[in-house]
Amino acid sequence: MAPRANWIGFLRLSLVTCPVALFPATSDAEKVSFNQVNRKTGHRIKYLKVDADTGEEVEAEDIMKGYKVDKDAYIEVETEELESIALESTRTIEIDEFVPKSDIDQRYAIRPYYLVPDGKVGHDAYAVIRETVRQMDMVAIGRLVLTSREHIIALEPLKNGLMGTLLRYPYEVRSEDEYFDGIQDVKVTTEMLDLAQHIVESKASDFDPGKFEDRYETALVDLINQKKSGAIIKPHGKAREGSNVVDLMTALKQSLQGGDAGKATPKAKRAPKKAAGQREMLLPI
Template identity: 50%
Template sequence: MAPRAYWKGTLKLSLVSCPVVLYPATTAAEKTRFHMINRETGNRLKQQMVDSETGDVVESDQKGRGYELRKGKYVEIEPEELEAVQIESNHTIDIESFVPSDEIDQRYLDHPYYIAPDGKAAIDAFAVIRDAMKDQERVALAKIVLTNREHVMAIEPLGKGLLGTTLRYPYELRDEDQFFDDIKSPKITRDMVELAGHILHTKAAHFDPSKFKDQYETALKALVKRKASGKTIELPEPEERPSNVVSLMDALKQSLRGRGGGRPSAKSHGRRTTGRGRAAKKVHRSTARQRKAG
C-alpha cells in the first residue's frame, strides 16, 4: 500500500491533463537520531526561545518574524503581510518546455518525488504523456507550488511512473570560480596521467547503489545496542599516520602494482570501503565522549 500522498493535483501538457499524486522519493526514517537529555534525570530536554539581549524567555504569542537590515537592526514582517506575497497553489503541474537531460546541471537538482496517476480515469492520459517523453528522450520542465513557494520541476519517465525533481534557482548556487580560481595548474608528465588512467581502468564498474553501505549508521546502531544492554564501550587505539613521504610517481606505481592494480572492480569496492571503516571507528571516539547523552 502506497503511503499518503504529499501533493495532489493535475499534470498538464497543453490541452492534455490528468490527475496525479506526488510522493517524496526519499526518507530519513531509518536514520539513527539522538535527543538531548538531562544527564541527572534522564529526561528529554525541550528548547525555549530566549531574547538575545535580555536573556528572558519569550512566550509563543510574543514571537514574530524579522528580516535583518543591518547588524542588530530588524524590520518586522507580519503574518498577514507574508500571506499577501504567498503564491496561491492552483494544484497544477504545468509543463512549459522539454529539454535534453544532459543539459541539466546536476547542481540544480534538489528534492525528488514520485509522480503517479490519481485514479483509473487518469491512467490513459498519464501513459500518453509518459510514453511520449520516453520516445523523445527529453526532460519536461514545469512549475509547481509546494508549501507556498513556486518551484521549477524536472520531470522524466521512471518505470511505470514519472520522477519529478525540484530544481534550485540560480541564486541558490555558489559560483565555482571563488573556490577554483586559486587552484594552480602544475606541469604533470604524460606518464603520470597514463598511470592514473590505468588505475581508473582497474576500478571501472557500473553504478550500483545496493553496494552503498552506511558504515557510520551501522556503527551508531551497534553503539546504541551495546549501551542499552549495559556493555562497556571500548575505544579504538589511535591510528598511526604514515610518516614516509612518497613521491607522486611512486604512489601511482605502487597503486598499480599493489593496492589499486591488477584486481577486478568488485574487489576495488571492498578496498574503497576501508576509508569508510576508518570513519566508522571515529564514531566510537566521538560518541564515547558523549555516551551519556546518547
C-alpha cells in the first residue's frame, strides 16, 4: 500500500507554483515493538484515564487541556480557544530565502521529508524550482503549517526530487555553554596528535549506511523466532571484560602497534537490501 502523505498543498517560488505532497522520509514501523501483557491471563493491558485524586475513570468529553502554573493548579484551556488561535493553513510552502547549507546548524534539524509533485500537472514548475535550488547550490527556506503549528522547512535537491527537513526554532535548541564550560583546557602534544591521526587514517572510510546492522533488532528477531519455535531461553549475562589502566600516550602507541587500529578493518556485513526493517525475518506462527 502506498504511503499516505502528511501534507498536500503547493510549493511556490515567487510566481512559479506547483501542487506537491509531503511524505515522511523515515519510519520506525518495521522495528520490533512490544505490548504489555497480563502474565496470568495473556491478555493485553489496557490503560484507563482516571482522576488523579478520586481514582475514578473520566469520560473523554470531560477531559480538557490544562497548563500547570503551580502544584495542583492549572490554567484550563478549551479546545475552542485553541482553535481560535490556530494558524490557518494556507496550504502553500512559500520559499522566503536561500541560504548556504553549511549555515544550518545540525542541531536545528528535526526530521526529513520527501516533497514530490502531486498529480500529473505541475511537474515542469517543480523541475524549475528544483533545478534553481540545485544550480544556486543553496538550501531553500520556507514555512508550512502542520497540526495547527507553523514549521520552518529547508528544501534541497535529492536526485530528481526535493528533500525537506523540518527545522527547530531557536528557543528549542539548548546552548552548549552550560555543558562545555566545565571541560578542562588540556594541551595536546604534537606527538599525541600524530599518533591519533595515524589511528584515524587506518580507520578512514566512506560513509555507507548499508554497512551498518542494527544488532539489537537482529537479536530481538532471533529471540522471538526461538520462542515461536518453542525453544527454552536461558538468560545469561555477559560480563564486559575490563582493561588495564594505562596512560594516554601508551594507549595511543599500543593502538598503533597491536591494537584494533593497526589491523585491517574487516568488511562489515551488508544489511538486507530492504532497509525498512527486519519484520519480514520473523517466522510465521
